[in-house]
Amino acid sequence: MLDVKNLKVRVDDKEILHGITLSVKAGEVHAIMGPNGSGKSTFARALAGHPGYEVTGGQVTYKGRDLLDMDADERAREGVFMAFQYPVEIPGVNNAYFLKAALNAKRKHQGLEELDAMDFMALMKEKAKILDVDEKMLQRSVNEGFSGGEKKRNEIFHMAVLEPSLAVLDETDSGLDIDALRIVSQGVNAMRSPDRAFIVVTHYQRLLNYIVPDFVHVLSDGVLVRSGGRELALELEEKGYSWLETSGAGART
Amino acid sequence: MSTATKTIEDLANTEYKYGFVTDVEQDIVPVGLDEDVVRLISSKKGEPEWLLDWRLKAFRAWLKMTEPHWQNVTYAPIDYQGVSYYAAPSEKKKLNSLDEVDPEIRATFNKLGIPIEEQKLLSNVAVDAVFDSVSVATTFRSKLAELGIIFCSFSEAVKDHPELVRQYLGSVVPHTDNYFAALNSAVFSDGSFVYIPKGTRCPMELSTYFRINAKNTGQFERTLIIADEGSHVSYLEGCTAPMRDENQLHAAVVELVAHADATIKYSTVQNWYPGDKHGKGGIYNFVTKRGICKGNRSKITWTQVETGSAVTWKYPSCILQGDDSVGEFYSVAVTNNFQQADTGTKMIHLGKNTRSTIVSKGISAGKGQNTYRGAVKIGKNAANARNYSQCDSLLIGDRCGAHTFPYLEIKNTTAKVEHEASTSKIGEDQMFYCESRGITKEDAINMIVSGFCKDVFRELPMEFAVEAQKLLGISLEGSVG
Numbered sequence: 257m258l259d260v261k262n263l264k265v266r267v268d269d270k271e272i273l274h275g276i277t278l279s280v281k282a283g284e285v286h287a288i289m290g291p292n293g294s295g296k297s298t299f300a301r302a303l304a305g306h307p308g309y310e311v312t313g314g315q316v317t318y319k320g321r322d323l324l325d326m327d328a329d330e331r332a333r334e335g336v337f338m339a340f341q342y343p344v345e346i347p348g349v350n351n352a353y354f355l356k357a358a359l360n361a362k363r364k365h366q367g368l369e370e371l372d373a374m375d376f377m378a379l380m381k382e383k384a385k386i387l388d389v390d391e392k393m394l395q396r397s398v399n400e401g402f403s404g405g406e407k408k409r410n411e412i413f414h415m416a417v418l419e420p421s422l423a424v425l426d427e428t429d430s431g432l433d434i435d436a437l438r439i440v441s442q443g444v445n446a447m448r449s450p451d452r453a454f455i456v457v458t459h460y461q462r463l464l465n466y467i468v469p470d471f472v473h474v475l476s477d478g479v480l481v482r483s484g485g486r487e488l489a490l491e492l493e494e495k496g497y498s499w500l501e502t503s504g505a506g507a508r509t
Numbered sequence: 510m511s512t513a514t515k516t517i518e519d520l521a522n523t524e525y526k527y528g529f530v531t532d533v534e535q536d537i538v539p540v541g542l543d544e545d546v547v548r549l550i551s552s553k554k555g556e557p558e559w560l561l562d563w564r565l566k567a568f569r570a571w572l573k574m575t576e577p578h579w580q581n582v583t584y585a586p587i588d589y590q591g592v593s594y595y596a597a598p599s600e601k602k603k604l605n606s607l608d609e610v611d612p613e614i615r616a617t618f619n620k621l622g623i624p625i626e627e628q629k630l631l632s633n634v635a636v637d638a639v640f641d642s643v644s645v646a647t648t649f650r651s652k653l654a655e656l657g658i659i660f661c662s663f664s665e666a667v668k669d670h671p672e673l674v675r676q677y678l679g680s681v682v683p684h685t686d687n688y689f690a691a692l693n694s695a696v697f698s699d700g701s702f703v704y705i706p707k708g709t710r711c712p713m714e715l716s717t718y719f720r721i722n723a724k725n726t727g728q729f730e731r732t733l734i735i736a737d738e739g740s741h742v743s744y745l746e747g748c749t750a751p752m753r754d755e756n757q758l759h760a761a762v763v764e765l766v767a768h769a770d771a772t773i774k775y776s777t778v779q780n781w782y783p784g785d786k787h788g789k790g791g792i793y794n795f796v797t798k799r800g801i802c803k804g805n806r807s808k809i810t811w812t813q814v815e816t817g818s819a820v821t822w823k824y825p826s827c828i829l830q831g832d833d834s835v836g837e838f839y840s841v842a843v844t845n846n847f848q849q850a851d852t853g854t855k856m857i858h859l860g861k862n863t864r865s866t867i868v869s870k871g872i873s874a875g876k877g878q879n880t881y882r883g884a885v886k887i888g889k890n891a892a893n894a895r896n897y898s899q900c901d902s903l904l905i906g907d908r909c910g911a912h913t914f915p916y917l918e919i920k921n922t923t924a925k926v927e928h929e930a931s932t933s934k935i936g937e938d939q940m941f942y943c944e945s946r947g948i949t950k951e952d953a954i955n956m957i958v959s960g961f962c963k964d965v966f967r968e969l970p971m972e973f974a975v976e977a978q979k980l981l982g983i984s985l986e987g988s989v990g
Contacts, residue, residue, distance in 0.1 A: 329945075329947055329949050338945050346942070361952070
């Protein structure tokens, strides 16, 4: 589904990612871990097409197409979704209205009929139930006045409605208490399917107890220093990131 | 330059969609202004002596006045002698139905997407369509007449209801009020007249579409709305203008009179030609709008969505004379490219327990300059007066400007006055968030801006809110990022 080859990304004239190579197949869940400042979020935002993140080298192929050739909105309509670490507030814009516009933009792109208000509300209700989202949240302005936990839950709710092929979760666990973490994880797990892939970016192993990854990659100073299975995350938990910085230095090229 | 700014610019380069000229025979008074022109206008309209005298008084007062320049706008000097002061379609026979309207004019309205027939049939809106200076179609009149409501062109009111016109004309905006109001009083061409009798609730939204169409012709509309005791009326005004190279002067006057327990809601969507993206051409919109809450418990609400004009200079105001009277002002003003707007309101509290609310939303894009100027005056007898003002500015791109000038003059210690202001920028983050959900840049801008204006849009009558949102989208195609 996704092939990343030697991806280099620059932000404000500073190269943050120095060549990332990663292959994600449909149905897989990949976790990207790493210490603060290692480039995890940069990787997520570059995949989503943030204009402030300049790709200076490498290729990204998504479903056989050049992902880097598409604008952020086109990537989204092609099925790439990013759950934000810090979801943005849009005052005065109703959350349900926003989601309807997003979903219909995608459906139109896919050549499907746009959903009318009735059908859309039915879909919203169904998804809200799965994620234990208060329906009042749908009638509020997008993320405005939401608590940290509500914002994160709203991101997962957006994901559930938009049903992406590739979901990138950028530190979705940060700022969540255990109950919220469980609900969010349940939502993600319910969406796991053979034709959908996840990239879960996280600082802590904790999230991976709930969303069990197929692969774990460790990012340090803009390069992937280790890749492995689930057990790599547990090892990290035990030994800490400092362990990598000594043992992983050799992986850098 | 950031991506968001660049996008705004790309979008801002969209041409004005409503720029076209209709070829209709025009009856134009020669260029220039002197007493003879004033007399000519008056006689062409077959006006009574007292009205001619009033015009002449205004003209003489105007000659002694100088054009004001305290506003936060700049424009090339206006050559008042280079303007023709009257234009009317030359066919002036009375029309009984819309079918009799000149097909060219009908086609123009259709291009603008103003479906008169449909409105007539479907939306229950009476439309008094002003084409240049003379009304060419008025509908629903008979239905309104059954209730004693008068809704007609200003010229007709002068003929059919001279006593009402004479009583109220200039009673809110005197002919000496300001430079442009004096000019309007001297040369006003036509406009609308509304009278709602005691205890009557006008059963439909009254609406007028203005449109400038004659080259080099200043447009001087005059509107007078009187709501008698306990009555209620909602009036809608909307306009678009065709593309022109020359700057065109528009100096309208609107007067509202609300008697005891009466309510007037006056809503405007203004989309005069703003000039091209280099700042060439465009309408000068210098308008005097004022209402008086004359009786106790009366209420006047101004709602405006200003997207057009090269230069806008406009302060719809309320004089709160009656005790417990209420004044409201809700405004969205958009400036893009080289547009300049200096707009706001005056709330003059004279009566006891008077209340006023001001909600102003300014949007600047391109090199647009947007100024909010508002005055709240609490007179010494206005015990327990309350005012709440909120002025928010939204900037799109980094070459536009937003300015806020609130004036407060309080002469009664029991008054409570609140003022809140904010300035924000459509950020890359907001844009990216929308885009990352699959929403296009253009839709994202529209969405963010509409959200920003929500508090004002919800004050507009439903069908008008839709149109306003559409206009906002069109004008921000040239400005939203």
